[in-house]
Amino acid sequence: MSSGVQTPSADGYLLGVEDLKVSFRTEDGVVRAVDGVSFGIKPGEVVAIVGESGSGKSVTAMTLMGLTRSPNATFEGRALFDGRDLISATDEELRKVRGGGIAMVFQDPMSSLDPVQRIGKQIVEQIRAHDKNISKAQAYDRAAELMERVGVPRARERLRSYPHEFSGGMRQRVMIAMALSNDPRLLLADEPTTALDVTIQAQILDELRQLRDATGAAIILVTHDLGVVADIADRIVVMYAGRVVEQGTLDEIFYDPQHPYTWGLLGSIARIDRDRSQRLPAIPGLPPSLLRPPEGCHFRPRCPHAFDRCTQVPELKSRLADAPDHLDRCWLEPERKRALRVVGDQIGLASEQAVIS
Amino acid sequence: MSRFIVRRLFSMLGVLFAISVLTFLLFNALPNPALRLAGRFASAAQIAHINHQWGFDKPVYIRYFTIMKLVFTGKVISYDQQVNVDHELLQYLPVTVSLAIGAGIIWLSTGILFGVLSAWRAGRWLDRGLTVLALIGVSMPVFFLGALMSYYLGDKWGILPAGGYVKLQDDPAQWFVHMLMPWFALSVLFIGVYSRVLRSTILDTVNDDYVRTARAKGLTERQTMTRHVLRNSLIPIVTLFGLDFAAVIGGGAILTETVFNLHGIGQYAAQSVEALDIPPVLVITLFGAFVVVIIGAFVDILYAYLDPRIRL
Numbered sequence: 328m329s330s331g332v333q334t335p336s337a338d339g340y341l342l343g344v345e346d347l348k349v350s351f352r353t354e355d356g357v358v359r360a361v362d363g364v365s366f367g368i369k370p371g372e373v374v375a376i377v378g379e380s381g382s383g384k385s386v387t388a389m390t391l392m393g394l395t396r397s398p399n400a401t402f403e404g405r406a407l408f409d410g411r412d413l414i415s416a417t418d419e420e421l422r423k424v425r426g427g428g429i430a431m432v433f434q435d436p437m438s439s440l441d442p443v444q445r446i447g448k449q450i451v452e453q454i455r456a457h458d459k460n461i462s463k464a465q466a467y468d469r470a471a472e473l474m475e476r477v478g479v480p481r482a483r484e485r486l487r488s489y490p491h492e493f494s495g496g497m498r499q500r501v502m503i504a505m506a507l508s509n510d511p512r513l514l515l516a517d518e519p520t521t522a523l524d525v526t527i528q529a530q531i532l533d534e535l536r537q538l539r540d541a542t543g544a545a546i547i548l549v550t551h552d553l554g555v556v557a558d559i560a561d562r563i564v565v566m567y568a569g570r571v572v573e574q575g576t577l578d579e580i581f582y583d584p585q586h587p588y589t590w591g592l593l594g595s596i597a598r599i600d601r602d603r604s605q606r607l608p609a610i611p612g613l614p615p616s617l618l619r620p621p622e623g624c625h626f627r628p629r630c631p632h633a634f635d636r637c638t639q640v641p642e643l644k645s646r647l648a649d650a651p652d653h654l655d656r657c658w659l660e661p662e663r664k665r666a667l668r669v670v671g672d673q674i675g676l677a678s679e680q681a682v683i684s
Numbered sequence: 685m686s687r688f689i690v691r692r693l694f695s696m697l698g699v700l701f702a703i704s705v706l707t708f709l710l711f712n713a714l715p716n717p718a719l720r721l722a723g724r725f726a727s728a729a730q731i732a733h734i735n736h737q738w739g740f741d742k743p744v745y746i747r748y749f750t751i752m753k754l755v756f757t758g759k760v761i762s763y764d765q766q767v768n769v770d771h772e773l774l775q776y777l778p779v780t781v782s783l784a785i786g787a788g789i790i791w792l793s794t795g796i797l798f799g800v801l802s803a804w805r806a807g808r809w810l811d812r813g814l815t816v817l818a819l820i821g822v823s824m825p826v827f828f829l830g831a832l833m834s835y836y837l838g839d840k841w842g843i844l845p846a847g848g849y850v851k852l853q854d855d856p857a858q859w860f861v862h863m864l865m866p867w868f869a870l871s872v873l874f875i876g877v878y879s880r881v882l883r884s885t886i887l888d889t890v891n892d893d894y895v896r897t898a899r900a901k902g903l904t905e906r907q908t909m910t911r912h913v914l915r916n917s918l919i920p921i922v923t924l925f926g927l928d929f930a931a932v933i934g935g936g937a938i939l940t941e942t943v944f945n946l947h948g949i950g951q952y953a954a955q956s957v958e959a960l961d962i963p964p965v966l967v968i969t970l971f972g973a974f975v976v977v978i979i980g981a982f983v984d985i986l987y988a989y990l991d992p993r994i995r996l
Contacts, residue, residue, distance in 0.1 A: 394900060433897060441894040
């Protein structure tokens with residue numbers, strides 16, 4: 328791309344999200360869960376959407392699948408997949424994409440499988456929802472292959488098991504097998520490792536990476552865990568309170584983060600090489616209510632570096648001459664950011680006192 | 685699964701035994717049961733005979749076996765009318781079974797239909813209308829509803845026979861016509877309850893994660909609803925149905941049977957209680973309890989089939 332302005336619908340992108348807005352009408356008022364999100368993903372790429380609870384990252388992912396559609400929801404913007412807009416697509420058009428071209432793996436494998444039906448039947452159901460000509464026997468063969476591919480031992484026998492007969496990690500493997508059943512070109516993984524043990528997390532991530540390499544599918548990984556991201560992502564989209572506050576490659580975000588919120592996220596990762604006598608730093612305060620978000624930059628109330636100009640919304644654009652694809656939403660000058668983000672000997676969000684001194 | 689079935693059947697036998705003991709003890713608590721059984725004008729010889737026949741002159745544990753033997757070999761004689769109670773019971777049973785099966789089909793299918801419609805249109809006019817109907821159904825006493833139906837549909841307009849029973853083997857068409865009103869009268873309460881229960885379980889289930897998964901898989905809305913939502917929501921309905929159906933067969937539809945002049949188990953029980961005729965009361969109590977326990981066991985087995993998590 329020539330400038331910092333993102334044009335994700337341009338050639339080469341598998342999915343281009345442009346200015347996506349999602350709001351829900353509730354009893355207390357309108358909640359703007361996603362407020363103008365844009366990003367693109369190329370085939371074979373792993374893009375991580377990072378943010379804390381309520382940042383709109385899951386809603387963004389689910390909206391791409393049409394899973395947030397309800398009488399109380401309104402959508403704006405576009406999400407072009409294969410030249411087709413997923414936001415304005417009819418329910419039937421969307422149904423054909425779901426589980427076919429785009430598949431999704433959910434957060435909690437314990438509750439994401441139907442408890443009263445055999446695993447095999449649940450996988451076959453998805454295969455046959457998209458391939459009307461495949462026979463039952465063929466579909467079961469394919470299901471067994473898929474289970475084997477994601478590392479479920481004795482796959483053929485296990486097709487006859489019920490979800491409660493699997494461990495959490497195995498269930499997530501089943502979910503991934505299911506998602507892969509129609510060779511999707513885009514896999515949406517919504518916090519796929521959050522509900523799992525740390526050792527299992529690594530295995531599942533490894534599984535996802537291998538699948539990307541083997542099938543060339545693109546992956547959107549929604550997570551709040553930057554540790555997970557460091558393992559697997561090519562590019563990172565950082566979301567805060569419904570908006571993208573920064574996006575760039577893995578290296579750009581980890582080594583040259585431009586937004587104070589990203590500093591805070593990076594500063595709060597537990598690290599083995601860090602002095603453990605001190606408390607793990609946390610970002611002070613809570614995310615804003617999306618019913619009445621703060622004026623201007625949404626992070627302003629929690630930002631120790633906020634100044635007058637922050638009451639206006641900063642545009643999402645590149646502010647670095649040498650990195651046109653590294654976008655951020657912060658009014659601070661890049662030079663000043665480099666000085667402000669160093670806390671102790673690493674990147675972090677300064678506490679209020681440090682700012683005064 | 686087969687282990688579950690065997691275990692469940694064994695525990696059923698245990699419960700049946702416990703019930704028989706309990707019923708026996710209640711019966712045993714009557715002061716001077718032989719006099720009661722013999723009736724007002726019994727001679728001393730008759731009383732002695734009863735004492736011997738029922739084991740009242742023996743220790744309690746022998747008496748238990750004596751009485752159970754009488755009941756299960758079909759030798760209990762009613763003292764009011766001097767007829768064999770088990771034969772009587774078999775006379776009344778087809779009426780009650782006809783009532784229960786027909787009404788059961790109606791209340792289960794209509795209850796499910798209304799529940800699904802109500803959940804599908806939750807909060808809209810159809811749902812509100814069905815809610816009001818369900819409330820009316822639940823609060824309308826069956827004797828009142830039955831009397832209204834019997835008076836208008838039966839006597840006044842002559843659309844359906846106002847009561848009575850025609851044997852199925854004698855005239856199936858007449859059997860059906862005679863049973864229609866009782867079936868509906870009995871069903872109304874259950875339809876109200878079932879549709880409300882199903883509506884709320886469906887609305888809970890719709891928000892479950894696996895339903896979202898089903899949609900994400902690319903299933904149509906209809907497939908999602910039938911294969912995942914309804915399949916999981918029907919589990920509590922199965923339990924309810926088993927218990928209610930058993931209770932009707934065990935004599936629980938006394939009011940319906942009385943209003944429509946059906947000589948079923950419920951009416952038999954009511955008559956016997958009225959006449960202070962102890963032997964039929966004993967037999968009917970045992971029969972009713974046994975039906976509930978046995979059908980309950982089958983429901984549990986069906987339940988385990990529907991929900992694999994409880995097959996332990």
